[in-house]
Amino acid sequence: MRKPQLALLxxxxxxxxxxxxxxxxxxxxxxxxxxxxxxxxxxPAGPLYTEAEARAAEHVRTQHGTSCYHSGRCRLPNSYLYDAEIIPRVAQYIQRDGRFAGTSVWVVGERRLVTLLGCVQSREQAEALEKSVQLVDDVMGVINHLAVPGEPPPYDVAK
Known part of the structure; x- marks a missing residue:
C-alpha cells in the first residue's frame, strides 16, 4: 500500500x-x-466497567482489598469478601424500617462501603437512611447518592 493510501485509511x-x-x-x-x-x-447503571476500565481498576482493588486485612481492620483476607453478605442485610434493614417504604433505592457494595442510589421524599429522609445503613454490622461507610424530587440523579443512569 502506498503512503497516501495508508494516510487516508x-x-x-x-x-x-x-x-x-x-x-x-x-x-x-x-x-x-x-x-x-x-x-x-x-x-442507576450499576457498577459497570469496560474491559479496559476493569484492567485499570484491578491493581487498585487488590491493594485496597488486602490492605484492610494487613492493617488488622478486617478479619477476612480481602475487604471485598464482605460485600456479598453485607448487601442482603442492608436490603433487609431498609425494607423492614417503615420510614423508607416511600422510596426507590438501590444499593451497591464495594469494599465494605455501601452506596445508596435512587430517590427519596426529602433530604431529611436521605440523611436518615444514610445514618441507618451505617449501623449495619461490617459496614465501613455509606456513600449517599440519593435524589429528592426535582433534582437530577447524582449517579449514572442505566441506558
Whole structure:
C-alpha cells in the first residue's frame, strides 16, 4: 500500500466514531434494588466497567482489598469478601424500617462501603437512611447518592 493510501485509511479510521464498549459488573459487586415506590426514579447503571476500565481498576482493588486485612481492620483476607453478605442485610434493614417504604433505592457494595442510589421524599429522609445503613454490622461507610424530587440523579443512569 502506498503512503497516501495508508494516510487516508488512518485518517478515516481516526474520524470514525468509536464503538461503544460492552460494560459488565466485572468484579461482581453486589447491586440490588431495595425499594420501588417512586415510579419516575431513574434506574442507576450499576457498577459497570469496560474491559479496559476493569484492567485499570484491578491493581487498585487488590491493594485496597488486602490492605484492610494487613492493617488488622478486617478479619477476612480481602475487604471485598464482605460485600456479598453485607448487601442482603442492608436490603433487609431498609425494607423492614417503615420510614423508607416511600422510596426507590438501590444499593451497591464495594469494599465494605455501601452506596445508596435512587430517590427519596426529602433530604431529611436521605440523611436518615444514610445514618441507618451505617449501623449495619461490617459496614465501613455509606456513600449517599440519593435524589429528592426535582433534582437530577447524582449517579449514572442505566441506558
Amino acid at each position: 488512518l485518517a478515516l479510521a481516526a474520524a470514525m466514531p468509536a464503538w461503544p464498549q460492552p460494560r459488565s459488573n466485572a468484579f461482581h459487586d453486589p447491586f440490588v434494588q431495595v425499594t420501588s415506590a417512586i415510579a419516575a426514579c431513574p434506574v
